[in-house]
Amino acid sequence: MSTKSSADWDMQVLEREWQTLMDELAAATSLSPLRVRAQAEIESIVGETFKAWPGLNGDGRVAAWAKLMTTATQSSQSMLPSCVSCGECCRVSSPTLHPDDLDLVREQKLPWNRLYTLRRGEAARSVSGAAPFVLDREQVKIRENSESHHCEFLTEERCCSVHIDRPLQCRAQACWDPAQARELIGQPRLTREDIFGEVPALLEIIRAHEARCPFPKLHVACEKVATAQGDEQMAAAVNEVVEVVAFEEVFRTEAAQRLDIPDDVLDLIFGRSFVELVRLFGFRVDKGADGSRTLVPRDAK
Ligand code: SF4
Structure with a gap:
C-alpha cells in the first residue's frame, strides 16, 4: 500500500493500489486475483471512478477510493454463479477436444493450424492445475503460448x-x-483418427509415424543418457538420442513434402517434433553446417 494519501495518487498509483487491493482480497477469500478483479469491475462504479479520477480533487479522491474499497470487498465475498471473463481457466492450460468438437474442426472454426496433438506417453496438465500426468492415449488440444501456456485464443x-x-x-x-467440468473427465477425447478418418493417405502416414517414431522411444533414449555410466555408455546413449531425433525429423519432413502438408499443421498431424520435445528432457540437438547433429544441454550457448 502507498504511504501517500489517496488524495495524492495519480492514475499509475491508483492502478497499482487497485491491484494490491485485489491481491489482498484474493488472499482473504478462496477466489483468484483475476476473478476478484473481474467480479469487482463488473460494478459500473469502478469504471466510472477510474475515468473520473484525474478530474477529482483531494477530498473527492479519498471518498472515491473508500467507495472502491467497499465495492471490491463486498463483491469478493462470494463467487458470482456466472463467467465474468476473468480468463483464469484459459491461462492454466488450453482445452482438450472431444468428439462433440469435431464439427468445429471440420468447419475450420477451430483451424488445424491452431491445434496440436499430445501423443501417448507425453505429459499433460489438467485444467484443474493438478500435477501433470502421462497420457495413455492421445489428445488433440488447442495450441498454447509457449512461454505462458495460456490458450492461444485468449486475447490480451x-x-x-x-x-x-x-x-x-x-x-x-x-x-x-x-x-460440470468433472463430468467430462473420462469422456472420450477427439483423436486424429476422428479428424482425418476420411483421408486415408494421412491416416496411413500418421500410423506409420506412430509405429516408427513413438514418443516413448525418445523418452527411453533420453533416460539412457541420464543414467549412463562411463564414457562408452554415455557416447552410445547420446548417439541413440541423436539418431532418434534425426530419424523423426527426416520422417516428418519427407512426409510433409510427399503429401504437401503445410508446416503449421505438422504438430496436429504428427504431434510436436522430437527436435522440440527433446528439450523437455533438458537437451537440444544442434545441426552443423555439414548436416551433423550434436546433443547439447538445452540451455548451452
Ligand atoms: S478456447 Fe481458449 S480462450 Fe476460449 S474459452 Fe477456451 S480456453 Fe478460453
Missing part, C-alpha cells in the same frame, strides 16, 4: 477469440460449479 483483453465456437470443455468449464 482477456476475451476468447472463438467464444461462439469454443470447444465443449470451455463451455463446461464453470469455475463456480466444478461438477
